[in-house]
Amino acid sequence: MKTSASNPPRGSVLRRAAQSLNPGHRAIPAKCRAPVGRPGSFAAQGSINHQIYRLRVPRTSLGIVLFFLFAAGLLAGQPGREYPRTWPQAYSVERDEAGGVLILRTPYYTVEQDLTKGGAIRRIALTHGKAANLLVHPIEVRIQDERGNVLTDLQDPAPHVTHHQDGLNVIVSVESALKDQAGQTSGIRVKSTLQYRWGYIKIRKEFLAPPGMRVREVCPFSTVLAPSLSSYGYREGITEEEGAPPFSFGSNRWGKICPDSSPDQPLQMRYPPRSMLFADAGVEGLEWFAGSELSQWDLQLTCRRGQGQCLFRPQLLPPGLAISISPFWSPDAAVPFPSECVFDFHVAFPILDGRAKRPWLHTTFNRNRGDWVSTETIQRWAERGIQTVHCHNDGDYFSDGLFWRDGSYPPYPDMDRYNQVLTECRRSGIRTATYFSNKELHPSTEAFQEHGIQWGRYDRKGNLQHNYFRPDCEFGAQMCLRSGWLDFLKSSIDRVLKNHPLDGVYYDWNVALFCCNPWHESNRDGTALSRGHWDMDELLDLMEWTRNRVGPDGLVIIHNTTTPMFATENFADFVVATEWGYEKWMDRAPNLQDLPLEWSLAGAVSRGVISYGVLDNTAPRRLHRLFAIEAFLGGVTPWPATEETFALLPFLKPLGDIESYRFADWRHQAATLSDPRCASAVYSRPAEAYLLLANLDQNPREVTCVLHPDKLPYPLAGPVSATWLAVSSDSSGTQGQQERSKLDGRQLVGEGIQITIPGDGAILVRVGS
Numbered sequence: 195m196k197t198s199a200s201n202p203p204r205g206s207v208l209r210r211a212a213q214s215l216n217p218g219h220r221a222i223p224a225k226c227r228a229p230v231g232r233p234g235s236f237a238a239q240g241s242i243n244h245q246i247y248r249l250r251v252p253r254t255s256l257g258i259v260l261f262f263l264f265a266a267g268l269l270a271g272q273p274g275r276e277y278p279r280t281w282p283q284a285y286s287v288e289r290d291e292a293g294g295v296l297i298l299r300t301p302y303y304t305v306e307q308d309l310t311k312g313g314a315i316r317r318i319a320l321t322h323g324k325a326a327n328l329l330v331h332p333i334e335v336r337i338q339d340e341r342g343n344v345l346t347d348l349q350d351p352a353p354h355v356t357h358h359q360d361g362l363n364v365i366v367s368v369e370s371a372l373k374d375q376a377g378q379t380s381g382i383r384v385k386s387t388l389q390y391r392w393g394y395i396k397i398r399k400e401f402l403a404p405p406g407m408r409v410r411e412v413c414p415f416s417t418v419l420a421p422s423l424s425s426y427g428y429r430e431g432i433t434e435e436e437g438a439p440p441f442s443f444g445s446n447r448w449g450k451i452c453p454d455s456s457p458d459q460p461l462q463m464r465y466p467p468r469s470m471l472f473a474d475a476g477v478e479g480l481e482w483f484a485g486s487e488l489s490q491w492d493l494q495l496t497c498r499r500g501q502g503q504c505l506f507r508p509q510l511l512p513p514g515l516a517i518s519i520s521p522f523w524s525p526d527a528a529v530p531f532p533s534e535c536v537f538d539f540h541v542a543f544p545i546l547d548g549r550a551k552r553p554w555l556h557t558t559f560n561r562n563r564g565d566w567v568s569t570e571t572i573q574r575w576a577e578r579g580i581q582t583v584h585c586h587n588d589g590d591y592f593s594d595g596l597f598w599r600d601g602s603y604p605p606y607p608d609m610d611r612y613n614q615v616l617t618e619c620r621r622s623g624i625r626t627a628t629y630f631s632n633k634e635l636h637p638s639t640e641a642f643q644e645h646g647i648q649w650g651r652y653d654r655k656g657n658l659q660h661n662y663f664r665p666d667c668e669f670g671a672q673m674c675l676r677s678g679w680l681d682f683l684k685s686s687i688d689r690v691l692k693n694h695p696l697d698g699v700y701y702d703w704n705v706a707l708f709c710c711n712p713w714h715e716s717n718r719d720g721t722a723l724s725r726g727h728w729d730m731d732e733l734l735d736l737m738e739w740t741r742n743r744v745g746p747d748g749l750v751i752i753h754n755t756t757t758p759m760f761a762t763e764n765f766a767d768f769v770v771a772t773e774w775g776y777e778k779w780m781d782r783a784p785n786l787q788d789l790p791l792e793w794s795l796a797g798a799v800s801r802g803v804i805s806y807g808v809l810d811n812t813a814p815r816r817l818h819r820l821f822a823i824e825a826f827l828g829g830v831t832p833w834p835a836t837e838e839t840f841a842l843l844p845f846l847k848p849l850g851d852i853e854s855y856r857f858a859d860w861r862h863q864a865a866t867l868s869d870p871r872c873a874s875a876v877y878s879r880p881a882e883a884y885l886l887l888a889n890l891d892q893n894p895r896e897v898t899c900v901l902h903p904d905k906l907p908y909p910l911a912g913p914v915s916a917t918w919l920a921v922s923s924d925s926s927g928t929q930g931q932q933e934r935s936k937l938d939g940r941q942l943v944g945e946g947i948q949i950t951i952p953g954d955g956a957i958l959v960r961v962g963s
Contacts, residue, residue: 200247207875211858212889214253214431222830223802225429225940228665229561229863231341233787240849242915244689246711247748256646256930257390257462257602257953260852262462262639264290269386269517275811277546277746278547278746278767279302279546279798280391280741280750280766280767281343282391282738282741282889282932283300283392284300285298285299285300285362285364286298286299286300287299287357289357289684291307291309292316292704294309295307295316296313296357296366297713298364298390299890299906300392302320302393302545302546302547303318303319303320303323303393303454303543303545304318304319304320304321304877305317305390305395306318307366307368307388308332308528308940309353309355309700310333310351310352310899311348311349311350311351312332312335312347312350312353312368312370312384313350313353313355313386313394314332314335314348315329315388315395316329316332316333316376317329318480318541320478320543320544320546321546322546322547322548323476323477323546324422324474325422325423325474325476326460326479326699327415327420328419328423328480328543329417329418329420330406330417330418330419330421330509330512330513331417331418331421331514331516332348332417332513333410333415333417333541334346334347334416334417335347335370335372335386335399335414335415336411336416336518337372337380337382337409337411337412337413338409338411339408340408340410340528340629343374343375343380343382344374344462345374345380345382346370346372346373346543347384349372349373349374349377349392350370350371350372353368353369353371354367354369354370355367355368355369362389362392363389363390363391363392364389364783365389365390366385366386366387366388366390366870366909367385367387367388368384368385368386368918369383369385369386370383370384370386370531371383372384374835377707378409380545381404381407382402382403382407382531382860383401383402384398384399384400384402385399385400386398386400386639387400387644387677388678388854391734391738392545392738392764392765393542393543393544393743393760393761393764394540394541394543394734394760395540395542395763395767396485396538396731396800397540397541397814398536398537398538398540398741399536399613399813399868400534400535400536401531401532401534401535401536401537402533402534403531403532403533403534404533405475405533406530406645407530407531408528408529408530408531409529410523410524410525410526410527411503411522411524411655412495412521412522412535413518413523413537414517414521414537414539415482415517415518415519416511416516416519417461417473417516417517418514418516418517419480419510419515419516420474420514420515420778421508421513421514421515422453422454422478423473423474423478423479423480423643424450424452424453424472424474424515425445425448425449425472425473425474425475425791426449426450426461426473427446427448427469427508427758427791427792428446428447428467428470428472429445429446429447429467429470429746430444430447430463430465430468431463431465431466431467431468431488431491431492432465433499434478434653434655436465436499436500439651440654440657441653441659441672441707442706442708443577443705443756443757444705444707444756445756445757445794446469446707448790449461449660450848451506451508451515452508453508453509453515454510455507455508456631457507457508457509457510457516459503460506461504461505461506461507462506462583463503463504463508464500464501464502464687465492465499465500465502465504465613466491466502466519466520466521467504467519468482468483468484468488468693468708468728468730469474469481469483469484469730470504470506470517470519471758472517472789473795473796474860475794475795475796476795476861477796477797478543478796479760479795479796480543480760481540481541481542481543481544481759481760482519482539482541483539483540483542483730483759483761485540485730485731486538486706486727486728486729486730486731486732486856487538487633487716487727488725488726488727489725489726489727490521490535490536490537490715490847491521492521492725492726492956493534493725494521494535494604495529495531496522496529496538497838501534502519502520502521502522502523503518503520503523504519505517505518508625508642509698517786518847519539519576520627521537538762540687540730541617542761542764543759543960544592544760544763544795544797544798545760546796548856549795549854550829550852550853550854550855550856550857550877551799551800551829551853552800552852552853552859553831553843554581554582554800554801554802554962555578555579555580555582555767555835555839556580556581556582556583556584556751556768556802556833556834556835557575557580557834557835558584558585558834559584559585559586561587561592561596561608561612562592563592563594563596563598564611566611566612566614567607567615569618570608570824572615572619572622572624573622573626574616575619575622576622576624576886579843579881580624580835581624581625582625582626582627582742582749582751582768583619583625583626583627584626584628584629584700584751584829585598585603585625586625586629587628587629588600588631588634588702589663589669589671590663590664590667591663591847593667598628598689599636599638600631600634600635600636600638601635601636601641601642601682601686602636602637602638602639603686603690608721609694613694613695616694616695616696617695620695620697625697625698625749626695626698626749627698627749627751628694628696628699628700628704629702630686630687630690630699630701631669631701631702632674632675632701632702632703632705632733632736633651633673633674633675633703633705633707634661634669634670634672634673634675634703635649635670635671635679635750636669636670636671637643637660637668637670637913641682642671645678645682645760646671646673647713648677648678648711649673649674649677649682650672650673650674650711651674651707651709651711652709652710652711653710654710654724656710658672659671660672672707672773674707674709674714675706675729675732675733675735675736676709676727676728676729676732677711677713679841680732680736680826682852683734684739687699687740687743691743694809696899698744698749698751699740699750699751699847700751700753701740701751701752701753701755703732704733704752704753704754704762705757706728706729706732706733707728707729708726708727709724709726709727709729710724710726711724711771712724712778714727714729714812732840733762737750737752737761737762737765737766737931739912740765741765749767749768750765750766750767750768751768751769751770752766752769752773752789753769753770753773754768754769754770754771755771755792755807756775756792756823758792758795760793760796760798761793763795763798763799764798766804767799767800768799768800768801769799769800769801769802770802770804770833771792771801771802771803771804772790772793772803772804772807772808773791773804773807774807776807777917778808778810779808779810779813779817779821780810780812780839781813781814783821783890786828786860786873786890792862793825793830794828794830797887800830800831800835801833802815802830802834803821803825803830803831803832803833804833805818805821805822805832805833805836808821816892816954818836818837818838819841819952819954820890820954821838822838822839822842823842823890823955823956824890826842826845826875826888826956827860827874827875827888828859828875829857829875842956844922845956845958846877846886847923848921848960849877849938852877854879855877855878855879855884856878856879856908857875857877857878857907858875858876858877858907859902860873860875862872862875862905863902864875864876864878864883864901864902864903864904864905864907864951865900865901865902866899866900866946867887867897867898867899868897868898868899868946869889869895871889871890871891871895872887872888872889872891872897872951873887873888873890874886874888874899875888876907878906879908880905881908881909881910881962882910882960882962883906883907883908883910883959883960883961883962884959885899885901885958885959885960885961886954886956886957886958887899887949887957887958888956888957889951889952889953889956890952890954891954892953893953894950894952894953895951896948896949897948897949897950897951898945898947898949899942899948899949899959900942900943900945900946901914901916901943902943903943903961903963910961910962910963912963913939913940913941913963914939914942914962914963915936915961915962915963916937916939916960917935917936917937917959917960918935918936918937918949918957918958919958919960937959939961942961
């Protein structure tokens with residue numbers, strides 16, 4: 195029997211009304227909903243697109259039909275609305291008893307749970323990804339008892355699996371027994387709760403064990419990943435006790451594992467990491483991260499840290515990358531297993547929409563001593579193609595005391611001028627946001643003076659960290675979202691959005707951080723010693739709330755240098771990266787393969803790579819151009835937009851609607867170039883493709899280019915035609931384009947054609963069938 199939990203019961207009045215009046219079963223579009231802002235506020239005028247309609251729906255069948263008739267009226271003018279990847283949508287659920295599988299789908303990904311193997315997740319596939327399954331082996335629970343017997347939920351052929359809808363989300367409950375390889379029951383049971391949310395699954399594993407059980411290993415998460423997910427990053431699980439600096443940011447440690455390398459050289463850690471990210475760089479990925487209660491993974495089983503194991507290594511048969519995260523592991527010593535213990539973690543994946551991303555052209559403004567941005571400057575921004583702008587004024591850059599102190603409102607005496615800038619940007623077609631720090635509250639605010647002690651992020655000694663722009667100028671004290679700071683931050687953001695013509699927000703410090711404030715833990719009275727936590731669940735809460743607050747058409751920009759996350763980026767329109775943490779470019783540009791993974795991550799969202807964070811102050815000007823070229827080859831854009839960015843834009847103008855293509859970065863296999871200092875990127879759509887060929891050397895290079903049309907994102911069939919387009923421009927973005935010459939398509943797909951690429955430059959080739 196197959197059933198679907200995404201639709202009302204068959205034959206019901208509600209379902210017939212929904213099908214006839216709203217065939218896609220979509221929520222009422224944001225622009226059609228009544229605003230909740232007070233009369234006269236910007237929210238009431240509709241500047242923030244998504245608001246909430248509060249209706250009392252009659253419970254009679256007639257009342258329901260009338261409600262949907264009303265909803266249909268609201269939908270008029272937006273037939274077949276296609277929502278962006280950032281806007282949460284409902285899951286469809288199919289339970290196939292004959293096939294022994296529970297299938298959960300959205301337009302962007304599919305997850306399967308095996309009803310014959312402990313209810314374990316056996317398949318994760320991205321609709322616009324590459325791998326048919328990101329898992330080679332199901333995600334299993336594993337325990338090794340004191341005799342060395344391995345017990346797993348995969349040996350339970352008849353788990354009890356139920357599911358129910360929770361708004362747009364689905365909650366799946368699984369009860370399974372842990373058995374050995376012979377199918378013998380151990381007496382240990384696992385209750386699993388899987389909350390399917392937008393782009394991630396929140397998972398709780400509750401172990402129930404008989405008295406007297408002793409174990410050598412407890413592993414709530416073990417699987418084998420597709421071999422393509424060979425690039426990785428992890429945030430260490432160490433604290434000050436193990437040598438981490440107080441208030442450590444916990445940046446990712448990056449690496450790459452070769453799928454065919456020896457399993458005898460694994461990545462191995464005794465302290466379970468707080469998060470691990472795996473990627474087929476520029477293509478797709480998967481991530482695991484712990485819930486906010488880190489003591490579950492550090493102290494729950496032995497009361498001593500460093501007794502666990504994280505093991506990541508190649509597996510040869512079948513090929514894959516094995517990953518296991520165990521809060522306790524020992525080769526020979528066993529410890530008592532409590533009758534009950536709980537582990538919370540998440541599994542996330544990037545939401546890919548299969549579309550190439552337009553270059554993201556962004557700039558910033560601030561009060562500037564009262565010399566606000568002029569109308570003429572805003573018009574010039576628009577003429578050059580600037581798409582978004584945000585107010586960034588979190589420090590006293592001008593030594594006049596007038597800056598936006600985090601948590602304060604209103605920040606300036608001349609807020610009317612601030613509104614004027616935002617209004618002029620909107621008139622010019624530029625979307626606007628303003629800066630918020632998710633981790634800073636200025637000590638001058640009333641909120642800090644009343645709650646700073648309770649909300650603050652502490653180190654192990656109980657100190658509070660203050661961030662300074664200069665010794666005499668403070669940005670703010672660090673807060674932890676696992677406190678009342680979260681609600682205060684939401685109210686602060688909501689107040690600004692209601693009172694000003696903004697399209698959305700810019701979030702700095704958009705990261706979960708380790709904290710030792712005992713007020714944020716289960717005792718909640720601040721008297722007991724902190725066991726350590728981070729604010730991961732609360733960060734996800736904030737991101738979900740933010741997307742709902744600004745709506746599907748609202749603007750969300752997040753900055754997460756060195757700590758990218760699929761789960762948070764799934765709600766963002768744009769991501770800012772690479773401000774710090776990497777080797778500076780001084781006299782040469784690095785090879786493309788040496789760029790950090792966060793440069794483009796999995797290619798799911800438009801990214802801005804911060805050039806001033808990468809380029810040394812003494813770097814020659816040609817490195818600025820190479821920075822822009824390497825950004826374009828990765829499908830990302832220098833941030834904020836630079837003169838070198840505008841100089842490259844004409845190369846993409848012949849494409850027309852860039853989002854009608856699929857993009858493949860410099861790692862693609864569709865074209866090969868004979869010179870290692872040259873590379874290409876591909877924009878592909880049915881029947882045609884464009885190759886952006888670039889030279890990373892300052893001298894012209896003659897290269898042999900060979901096209902493999904079957905390896906394009908949209909393969910070309912039949913005879914191939916090719917045209918070399920001559921593109922010239924200056925930093926203003928002015929374009930002069932003409933067809934340079936026809937190329938021999940047969941030779942291009944055969945032995946290859948000779949092309950000269952100018953030094954520190956690029957050329958554009960169109961191919962078609």
